[in-house]
Amino acid sequence: MRIGDLGELQASISVHRRAVELTPDGHPDRPKCMFYLGSALQSRFERVGELGDLETAISVLRRAVELMPDGHPDKPAYMDAFGNVLRGRFERIGELADLQAAVLVQLRAVELTPDGHSHKPMRLNNLGGTLQRRFNHIGDLGDLEAAVLVRHRVVELTPNGHPDKPMYMDNLGNALRSRSERVGDLGDLEAAISVQRSAVELTPNDHPDKPRLMNNLGNALHSRFERLGELGDLEAVISITRRAVELTPDSKPDKYLYLHNLGISFHSLHQHRPTSSHLEAAYKCFIDAATHSSSSPFIRFESAQNCVDLLAKDHEFSSEELLLQAHSHVLRLLPELVWLGHSVSRRYEESAKLSECVNDAVAAAIKHEALSQAVAWLEEGRSLVWSQILALRTPLDELEIHHPVLSQRFRAIQTQLQQSGHVRPLESDDLRQTTGLVPNAALDNHRGLAIEYVRLLSDVRNCAGFENFLRPKPFSALLPSTELGDGYVVFINVHRSRCDALILAASGVVTSVALPDLSEDRALKLRSLWAKRLRDSHVRVRAAVWSDSRENMASLARLLEFMWKWIVHPILLAMDITKAAADTDSLPHITWCPTGPLAQLPLHAAGVYSDPHGPRLCNQAVSSYTSSLSALLRSSEGLVKQQSPPSVLVVTQPATPNQSSLPGTIDESRRLQRILDESLIPCKALDDKEATVDAVRSAMNQHSWVHLACHGSQHTADATQSAFHLYDGRLSLSDLMQTTADDAELAFLSACQTATGDEKNPEESVHLAAGMLAVGFKGVVATMWSIGDRDAPIVVEAYYKNLLELRRTGAVGKGQTGAAYALHEAVKVLRDHVGEKNFLSWAPFVHFGA
Structure with missing residues (x-):
């Protein structure tokens, strides 16, 4: 669908949306109305980059395909269009299930289109594009070979003079270039350049696809330059890509891909002809590509990282200010890469890839003595997923006072997002079995909520006095x-x-x-x-x-x-x-x-x-530990608001089904209850069969201190699913977020590996201790590795005796729990008991928080 003016496109969307509203369910024209609306929304997404348009286009086109009867001659067209928007979403947010579904649905569209049909080449072309995109992501050469074969066939089927032939030729060139880069055949690369040059020559200068074709020809020439080292190729790349940038409106997201590619070419030219002007030109391209919000976050992140790499080498035009500014652009993009709309497990996967850029920024800030900035960046770039989870639990008291309706809408979205993010990713078997129409309905719903959350967040920040609502805090x-x-x-x-x-x-x-x-x-x-x-x-x-x-x-x-x-x-x-x-x-x-x-x-x-x-x-x-400064501050400030004396929930599991027995927990519980009784502190004990998931969950919100003597397990793919093993099942952190008392203060996790973390993603603090702080506890005692069943009662008894004595004597300061000093003394008792060099016994005990 080609509509040149954005105003015309907006009007077209309004008309098609109204047509859908006026066409009742069951009417034979309803699928067609939805098809036109979905296609128009996709066009606007390609022009403006608003993710909400893409999500709505997918929803509408999916429904159009579902409503269109099998055997209807228009059904393949709808399926093909639906595959295109799925591929577009994959390119924007990287969800593999979308790409797999797009292949399936477009393959079916091609099968349903008879040979000789005027749209067969177009559908083959789109299938080829999706196969090539899957090759780029997964690396299966079979996909690439299929893409080359399909795109050769498309060019052969399309007569000379057909308006779409240059586009098909360009796409064939892309596939040939990819195969050349994969298998090393220079003949493929020469063929790619030849066919893409012809595509550019055949396309009128005012055609909206001309810049894309020029950019792709530039990519092929750059590939040949990297193979043969001919500077003439590189100069041609710069000339043609610069022209592609000039021809593309600022509002079109593709412009910033072209700028990124142009920056790479200028940088390559500098490496062969070192001049400051080439580097400055590369930097200018990269910084422009990095800072335009409508383009893909992947392109912006790569461009911002390219700026850092250029400036870090102390070139003449480089400066401390520009370097730190470039690092700032990189870190600002992290929430878009670790996007709230991804499943929690996907967010952990993405955050694990990004720790190096955070440490890089902090190292640069320290080198240039910007120490406050270094601390702020450590906060901004680490524990991203926990920060998102905590943001969904942010009190809205001030917003409720000044904007009650907006506050209620915002709270409703927060509540839904707390649950919707725990989506099981589709496994490879699921991906093969899906029809393509519903790649992952739960994840689609979650993404929709995340998009609405961003819209409401923007509305809140547009209100006077709320401009910095939920933004990263300055130092x-x-x-x-x-x-x-x-x-x-x-x-x-x-x-x-x-x-x-x-x-x-x-x-x-x-x-x-x-x-x-x-x-x-x-x-x-x-x-x-x-x-x-x-x-x-x-x-x-x-x-x-x-x-x-x-x-x-x-x-x-x-x-x-x-x-x-x-x-x-x-x-x-x-x-x-x-x-x-x-x-x-x-x-x-x-x-x-x-x-x-x-x-x-x-x-x-x-x-x-x-x-x-x-x-x-x-x-x-x-010693204590914290996952972040903001987590520590949240704990300290939360304590100031708490005035009530403690009450304690004690949970023990000496014989959890399907787990090894823990007979020491009986002695541990007995000692603890005796100490609490002597100090007249209310206590509820749930032991063995009494400690069911429901019983513990219902008791948790009635006690400010919790002692858990049981098995625990860490879930590195989704830390909110880490859990304590009770008599009849698992009590996860996700469950606790819904049940923990508002005045929750201290938790003692006398369980195994409750502060271990994930070696592959250490910056996210994927462990139960950090999770209990996120749930609302202000201080947590946990273990870095598993503890001896005979050691735990010794530490527990000494810890609570010291803690209560510190509180009785007024030695605990404002905003503190006393847990750190109590644990320090308790571990000393155990160390004296087992011997200083028995590190495995006394060293696992750690304190987190206030």
Whole structure:
């Protein structure tokens, strides 16, 4: 559908929408009306890039196909159009199920179209495009061979002079170029250039497809330049692609793909003829492509990353300001790549690919002494999925006061999105069996909610006083008030070029500490060796007792000494913490926020254990952890609002069906209940068969403290599905988000591996401890690996005794729980009991939050 003027297109959409409204269900013309509406919406998406248009086009065209009777001569046309919009959505958001469905539905459209039909070439052409797109994504050469075969056939079937023949020739050239790049046949590349040059020559200058054909010819010439090194090809690429950019209106998303390609060509020219003008031209193309909101987020991200790569090499035109600005553009795009409209599992997949660009930005900010910016970027670029989940639980009190109707609509969408994101991705078998008409109905619904959420968010931000609603917080807004400040927060950034710590003092001052002895390789090696020692010790489930060989203890001690020398000791020196304190109460408090491989290392246990009198961090500071500064701030501020005395829910599972038995939980519960009774603290105990999913869920919202002594499991693909194993099933974090008490304060997770995280995605804190903070608890005690069943009661008893004593004496400050100091003392008791070098017993216990 070609409508040149955008105003005409808007009017066409209005007319077709009205036609659909006026045509009743069951009327034979209703599918045709829907087909025209869907096609017009697709055209507007291609012009403007509004994702809502694409979603509506898919919905309308799907319904048109469903309503059209089998055997109707127009049904193949509707199926072909439906396949095109599915492919378009794949290109925008990368959902493989859309691409697989598009292949199936377009293949069926071709089969239903008789040979000799005037539209057979068009449908073959579209099928070829979808097959080639699948080859680009999956890499199956069979798809590419099929695409070349189909597109050859399309060109042969189309007579000279036909208005669509240049487009078909161009598409054949694309397929031939792809095959040349895959198998190395220069003949394919020469054929591609020849046929695409002819396509450009046959297309009038005022034709709307001319820029696309010119860009594709430029791609083929650039490919030949990379093979043969002829600068004449590269100069031709720049000339023709620049003309494609000039011919394309600013409002059309494709323009920014052409700009990106032009930037690549200028950069290639600079590498062969180094001049600042070529680099500046490349940068200008990349920055323009990166900053236009209507183009694909993938193109904008790649263009912004290209800007960073150019500026990081200290060229003449480069500057600190431009480099940090380029990094800012990269990080600003992360929420679009880890898009709320994806399933939660897909978001975790996407976020795992992006950690390097965050660490890169932070390293650059530290190098240029923009320390506040470095901290803000660590916040903006890490724990993206948890941030989205928490944003859906944001209180709307102020919005309710000033804009109650908008607040109600916004809350309704938030509530639906909390549930709709847990969509099971289609497996390969599902993809083969789908008809193409409904690739994933649940995910379609979730995407629609996400698009509506963005629209409502825009409406909120257009209201006076709400301009920054749910935007990333500036550094100044991340700092706790002076009265809530508690010791130091230490961020550690691991990057291939440098490793640094950022120390945030209670005063709000940020200090950087270079870690010259730490490298990315060393950090990865530390994590790998530590994980291997844990595997060798079989600490994967809570067990009656750990037995560890002397050799393994010595290996763990060496690794802890490396952590001390390379990481912890330089940081303590910068904070002027050099001596052990006589008692726990006088120790400073450090909250660690490590990144990358360090996120799975027990920094709190670092020390020189080969020397009986050597330094140990546990003698010089009390340690906690946090997944982000905002999570810590949320916990501290939430405590200020809580005034009521605690009540405790104790859940024990000594014999969970299908899990190993945990007899120590009986003793653990008995000791805990005795302490609570002596302190006159209300307590509800759910033991063994009493601890069902429903019973625990209903009791959770009645108690501010929760103690869970049971098995737990981590779900790395979707952290909200991580769960505690109760007598009759799993209690997931997703369940807890709906049931946790508003005044939830402390959780003790006496379960296995509740703070382990995911080696493939360390920046997302994919573990139960971070999840319990997201659920609403302000402080959480968890374990980095599984604990001994005999060790847990010792720690639990000492922890609660110390915690209650701290509270009784008024030693707990405002915005604090006292849990960090209580756990520190409790672990000391266990350490004295099992021996200092029995690291596997005492070192797994950690505190998160306030």
